[in-house]
Amino acid sequence: MMNSSAKYDVIIVGGGLAGLTCALHLSKHDLKILLIEKYEYPHHKVCGEYVSNEVLPYLRSLGIDPFTRGAVEISKFEISNKDGKKVTSELPLGGFGISRYAFDQLLYEKLKNSIDVVFETAEKLTFNDRLFTVRTIDNKSYHGKFLVGAFGKRSLLDIVLNRKFIRQRSTWLGVKAHYEYNIPRDTVALHNFDGGYCGLSQVETGAVNACYLTTFRSFQRFGSIDAFQKKILSQNPHLDHFFKNAKLLFEKPLTISQISFEKKKPVEAHIFMIGDSAGLIHPLCGNGMAMAIHSAKLFSELFLKTFQQNDFQRERLEVMYKRKWEESFTRRLQTGRMIQNFLLHPASANIVLKLARAFPSVIPKIIKKTHGDLLI
């Protein structure tokens, strides 16, 4: 039976899309929920900001409609190699462009009055006799029966938990900013350059979000973002035109480093991991946000189905969640890894591009392998 002396039924650490969605889903039930997030909303995040439509029906069932905030409908995909040769294709399900600034804020506004939210950094987690204690850097402690880890790609808590991926070197870094520039509103473009790729698509403000992933090794020779963009990204004529003509709308681009694509465990130290905390798909697949939302749904539904049963066993829920998570996402992650390997080697990238130009129907097929079906 459950320990009734606990203050919260569920504590969610991390209020990105995974944590916010999980909180919103669980808030519709008679549960005491706490969300702990480091930063106040709204805030910008390094992200390509293209969201697959697969999550729209589920979001709408939670009362969230990104189009009320001006999200841009996107139905086409364009990919170019380093020399600028490109192929365009329809996106099988399509998607929408919305900044994380607006998207996370939309979810937060919807749930802020129905759960407790604190803006603090969790720095210590302990689990004793069916109760979690989360301590924050302000030395406050919160207690909960269940803990959901939604703390994203890389967090202080991954170090605290000594997770395997954190002990492995990861050399990827991401850069993102909004620009004033003209691109077709309905298209998300992915332009390759030596050692990385850059996505361009419109968001709700009409700005173009430019977000690229590269390795620290490629970057470090140049010393600054500006020099790197001029010397390396601009070898691709599409990116050359972009960076010569686009007007930067941020004070400076945002960056994140040490992005890891290593395998993670969906349940660790009895914590149910969702979103990037459970596993990050290569950004070129444009599916990380949909996976974050999907994993929140997966956990919430399983949890709600089982935790009030008289014969509830935490271990059984852990095994069930792990199995469901792997069934839903392992193949997507593997396909993403394979595509990234192909695209980052100029020779294989050229072969893929030639193939796609000769047989354009191959692109939607590949995209489908990294995306899910409509999430109802």
Ligand SMILES: Cc1cc2nc3c(=O)[nH]c(=O)nc-3n(C[C@H](O)[C@H](O)[C@H](O)COP(=O)(O)OP(=O)(O)OC[C@H]3O[C@@H](n4cnc5c(N)ncnc54)[C@H](O)[C@@H]3O)c2cc1C
């Ligand atoms: C370069 C790049 C481009 C991408 N482009 C796309 C794209 O176009 N489309 C797409 O679908 N996906 C894309 N992704 C992936 C997508 O951004 C992620 O999959 C998605 O943000 C995952 O959401 P999340 O909620 O798991 O994590 P996040 O959104 O990162 O949220 C984690 C939250 O946890 C908080 N947090 C962390 N530690 C603590 C702590 N100790 N205490 C309290 N709070 C904490 C953080 O402040 C943060 O708000 C991209 C990723 C990268 C790196």
